[in-house]
Amino acid sequence: MKKHNFYAGPSILPQYTIKNTADAILDFAGTGLSLLEISHRSKEFQAVMDEAQALVKELLDVPAGYEVVFVGGGASLQFCMVPFNLLNTKAAYLKTGVWAKKAQKEAAMFGEVVEVASSEDKTFCYIPKGFEAKVPTDVDYFHYTSNNTIYGTEIRKDPDVKVPLVADMSSDIFSRPIDVSKYSIIYGGAQKNLAPAGVTFAIVKQDALGKVNRPIPTMLDYRTHIDGGSMFNTPPCVSVYGALQTLKWLKAEGGVKEMERRAIVKSDKLYSEIDRNPFFKATVEDHEDRSRMNICFVMNDNYKELENDFMEFAKSQGMIGIKGHRSVGGFRASTYNALPEESVDALIAAMKEFEKKH
């Protein structure tokens, strides 16, 4: 039985990435050595790092004045690196989920935090309307989470605000074009839509750095990683290699415009079935707020007791990783770039079959 991988992260990667990384673990770039045992200072690995950074810039149309860095520590370390490097007096945060909340908590250690709006009152099942107008103009930056992985909400429009933007794009990077010029920093853990776990990406506007008065520990200073070409210390070589493979795949498949087209096709299909099928309902009601990457749904009110039955049935049909996050319950189908449309079709077929059987 074919397995359909709907895990939220680490999550499905292109076969191209998996195959090429496996090959390089056996013989890296014709060196006769494994990717696991080569020096990161070798010219062959330097080429991997350089190409990965260049491809991020190319695919996202990153303007001059920005650098791409690959570091460790996950998106969670970025929660503190961002304020360490950018927050002088005051920053604004939008609270749309636990990741957003964790980012906000770190910032509060460095200065005043203005909570622009929150959707915590309804388990983060919506994006607060009109948040852009509420962002103060005297803050150092405005931070938001573009895709709320746990709750299945997404802000796809680069916000219109008068202050520099910072975004956690862990789970929707490379799923659509973005206007990088509006941002000071875009960051994310790579394990959702890009690479095996272990590497974190950040796209950093160089002008935005060097404006805070506090000393910054060397490893937490973006300038260290920019100046060192993401090789100040040993990078996670395998994850960076995996990222490069996905970036090459993205380019060959048609780039972020094509990923956006596919994401629209896949998510529209699945939401339509959730809305049509009387056994299910989406947890995010407002269509505008619905994520194209993490699609959350529960059993409809009259069928709550069938949740385990559907889980078991879906498993028997090859669905993996559709259990919703414990704070939301129900189901979550993550439909990242690498997920083929046929996996969405298989899930829809299982939902229809379940409806017939009951």
Ligand SMILES: *Cc1c(COP(=O)(O)O)cnc(C)c1O
């Ligand atoms: C997964 C996730 C994180 C946490 O990433 P780590 O790399 O595990 O620290 C942060 N933000 C978002 C939006 C996520 O989806």
